[in-house]
Amino acid sequence: xxxxxxxxxxxxxxxxxxxxxxxxxxxxxxxxxxxxxxxxxxxxxxxxxxxxxxxxxxxxxxxxxxxxxxxxxxxxxxxxxxxxxxxxxxxxxxxxxxxxxxxxxxxxxxxxxxxxxxxxxxxxxxxxxxxxxxxxxxxxxxxxxxxxxxxxxxxxxxxxxxxxxxxxxxxxxxxxxxxxxxxxxxxxxxxxxxxxxxxxxxxxxxxxxxxxxxxxxxxxxxxxxxxxxxxx
Amino acid sequence: xxxxxxxxxxxxxxxxxxxxxxxxxxxxxxxxxxxxxxxxxxxxxxxxxxxxxxxxxxxxxxxxxxxxxxxxxxxxxxxxxxxxxxxxxxxxxxxxxxxxxxxxxxxxxxxxxxxxxxxxxxxxxxxxxxxxxxxxxxxxxxxxxxxxxxxxxxxxxxxxxxxxxxxxxxxxxxxxxxxxxxxxxxxxxxxxxxxxxxxxxxxxxxxxxxxxxxxxxx
Numbered sequence: 016x017x018x019x020x021x022x023x024x025x026x027x028x029x030x031x032x033x034x035x036x037x038x039x040x041x042x043x044x045x046x047x048x049x050x051x052x053x054x055x056x057x058x059x060x061x062x063x064x065x066x067x068x069x070x071x072x073x074x075x076x077x078x079x080x081x082x083x084x085x086x087x088x089x090x091x092x093x094x095x096x097x098x099x100x101x102x103x104x105x106x107x108x109x110x111x112x113x114x115x116x117x118x119x120x121x122x123x124x125x126x127x128x129x130x131x132x133x134x135x136x137x138x139x140x141x142x143x144x145x146x147x148x149x150x151x152x153x154x155x156x157x158x159x160x161x162x163x164x165x166x167x168x169x170x171x172x173x174x175x176x177x178x179x180x181x182x183x184x185x186x187x188x189x190x191x192x193x194x195x196x197x198x199x200x201x202x203x204x205x206x207x208x209x210x211x212x213x214x215x216x217x218x219x220x221x222x223x224x225x226x227x228x229x230x231x232x233x234x235x236x237x238x239x240x241x242x243x244x245x246x247x
Numbered sequence: 248x249x250x251x252x253x254x255x256x257x258x259x260x261x262x263x264x265x266x267x268x269x270x271x272x273x274x275x276x277x278x279x280x281x282x283x284x285x286x287x288x289x290x291x292x293x294x295x296x297x298x299x300x301x302x303x304x305x306x307x308x309x310x311x312x313x314x315x316x317x318x319x320x321x322x323x324x325x326x327x328x329x330x331x332x333x334x335x336x337x338x339x340x341x342x343x344x345x346x347x348x349x350x351x352x353x354x355x356x357x358x359x360x361x362x363x364x365x366x367x368x369x370x371x372x373x374x375x376x377x378x379x380x381x382x383x384x385x386x387x388x389x390x391x392x393x394x395x396x397x398x399x400x401x402x403x404x405x406x407x408x409x410x411x412x413x414x415x416x417x418x419x420x421x422x423x424x425x426x427x428x429x430x431x432x433x434x435x436x437x438x439x440x441x442x443x444x445x446x447x448x449x450x451x452x453x454x455x456x457x458x459x460x461x462x463x464x465x
Contacts, residue, residue, distance in 0.1 A: 042296040042333075043319040045312060068333075095374040106372060115373050118295065119337030119380030126334040139341060139380045142414040144365070158414075187330055188297050189313040194332040222332075 018179045020210050020231045024054040027204055027230045031169055033060050038125065038196040039067040039077055040172035046189035047076035048173040048206045050234040055171070061085045066125070066167055068118065068192060070094035070102035081105055090165065092118035117145060120162055122195060128164035129198025129227070137162050170200030174223070177207040178214075181228030182221045190222065197227040204230045248442035251423045258283040260349055260391055260421050264290055268346040269339075271295065271381060274318040276391055277349040293345060295377040297336050300328020317377065337377070340384030348385035350378070352392045352420075354407040357434040357454060359417040361390065362409035375412075382413030394422035394451065401452035403427060403434060424448065428459055435459040 021027040028051065031037070037055075041047035056079060063086050070089045071078030080086055082101040089111055094102055105111045116124070117139045127135050136159035140146040150161040172193040174183040183205055185193055197203040205223075210233045251259065253276060261283035264270055269291045272278050281303070284290050292301040294316045301316060302323035310321035324330075339345055354362040364378045365371065382388055392402055403420060419437070420427045425448055426437040436445055437459045449456045 043315065045296070045315050045319075093374045093376040095372040103372060107370075113372075115375055117375050117379040118333070118377040119341055119384075122333040122337050123341075137341070138383050141383075142411060143379060144410045145375065145379070185330070187311065187313040187324075188294075188315055190330055190332050191297050192333050195334045 019181045019225070019229060020177075020179050020233070024050060024206075024232050024234065025057065027051070027232050028054045028058060030202075031055060031058065031060055034062045034064075035060070035169060036064040036066065036167040038167040038170040038172075038192070038200050039065055040170070040191060040193040040196055041076065042068050042188065042191040043072050044076065045187075046173050046185075046191050046193060047072075048171045048204075049076045051171040051204055051206050051232065052076050052080055056080060056083050056085065062087045064088040064090065064167075066090045066121075066165060066196075068092055068121065069096065070099055070106075070113075072096060073098045074101075078102070081111070084110075086111055088112040088114065090114040090116060090121070092116055092121050115145060121165070122192065124162055124165040125192070125199045126195045128166035129195055132164060134161055134163050136160065165199065167196075167200045168202065170196040170203040172196055172203065172205050174205050174207045176209045176211050176216060177205055177228070177231040178211055178216055178225070179231070180213060181205070181223075181225030181231055182216050183207065183223040183225075183228060184216055184220060185222055194223045194227075197223050202229045203227060204232065206232045206234045208235075209233060248424070249440045251440060253279060254283075256391055256421055256423055259426070260389065261285070263389075264288075264347060266290070269293060269299070269344065271340065271345055271348045271385065273348070273350040273378075273381060275351045277351055278316075278318065280349055280391075293336070293339060294322070295336050295340070295381070297331050297333060298322075298324060298328060299331070299339075300325040302328070337380050337384075340377075340380050343384065343386060345385040347387045347389060348381045349389045349391060350381060352390045352402065352417075353409045354402050354404050355390050355392070355417050355420050355429070356404055356407050357429055358431055359415040359429040360407050361388070361412045361417050362407040364412045365410045367410050378412050382416045387418050388413075388416045389419050389421065390417050391421040394424045401454070403452050403454065405454065424451070433457070437461070
């Protein structure tokens with residue numbers, strides 16, 4: 016019997032290693048897998064590369080991981096916000112490297128990794144600072160920048176419900192990067208509010224097929240604080 | 248002259264958004280446009296974090312932390328609206344499926360270059376978000392901004408001095424003093440507030456300005 020569910024959240028993150036690259040879902044606090052991150056913080060691993068839309072909001076989630084000094088590099092689209100103080104301090108102290116990626120290119124590069132593509136040509140960023148030094152090509156009269164896929168050793172994502180085969184459905188705009196990160200990481204961990212029996216999820220509305228998910232952990236549904244901080 | 252306030256600017260932009268348009272309103276001032284969309288038009292608002300058919304802010308106490316807009320503020324979903332993941336959301340932009348995108352700006356050049364993500368100041372932590380995708384993705388990228396900085400410098404310029412967000416992507420700029428169409432031939436004045444002349448606008452902006460074919464008072 017295949018059972019991807021983990022009763023112990025600590026066991027689910029037990030093989031995350033020093034220097035690992037980790038995708039973390041979420042747009043601000045919506046979709047941020049706080050409990051998985053707390054379990055990761057409880058392990059003494061560091062030098063992590065974090066791939067996420069933001070570089071932490073407030074005190075929980077990615078912000079807590081950065082505050083704990085475990086992160087050496089962040090790949091994201093929008094680090095600077097009113098409540099990104101933990102990132103700001105570490106970045107200004109030279110302790111964290113930042114790779115800034117336009118949000119749509121971040122999504123496309125993650126999706127490319129999950130889809131097994133060698134690279135993509137994207138029009139976004141052409142002629143700007145963020146494309147400096149990158150290969151370009153004109154296709155049908157339009158200018159594109161060559162961008163490479165972004166994969167990761169692990170993805171930590173948050174969904175609403177999952178089953179023991181790893182099928183997932185999400186909650187509203189907390190879906191955001193979850194489905195594409197699940198595809199792009201070697202090992203994907205999904206925290207869900209509820210693990211349901213096989214067949215309980217309508218196969219017509221499954222968003223992430225279980226093939227993209229290796230571990231499912233149920234955590235108590237706890238509403239996150241209302242969104243804070245401005246962002247794009 | 249009757250300089251438009253921010254509500255009037257938002258109302259002016261809203262007037263140009265037709266029935267059935269798929270529209271992304273950037274964070275900040277453009278978000279206000281939603282308040283002036285006429286109720287008798289069905290217009291689809293997209294938010295980059297994965298929703299189409301975005302509704303107004305919820306009633307106090309009805310906020311859902313998992314239902315937010317790109318500015319991370321609580322919103323609602325209209326009946327018929329839907330959710331999707333980030334790659335689909337940006338495919339809507341990049342793939343040319345959005346009809347209109349309205350953005351704020353630090354500077355716009357007369358041929359449509361946009362600078363709105365980074366001041367380039369030393370020590371500033373850069374953040375781009377979806378700005379570059381939005382700038383080049385929609386069929387029509389519109390900017391709304393005050394024409395002059397607080398120091399009186401024109402934000403409509405010959406060449407942007409701030410780092411660019413996108414090249415030759417802005418078609419029209421709505422300001423508190425005038426509406427401009429942009430293109431390879433430079434800026435053309437579509438409308439001006441009462442009491443302003445083309446010469447006044449040229450003096451304020453330091454730009455050679457021509458009147459569009461159908462210029463009129465706002």
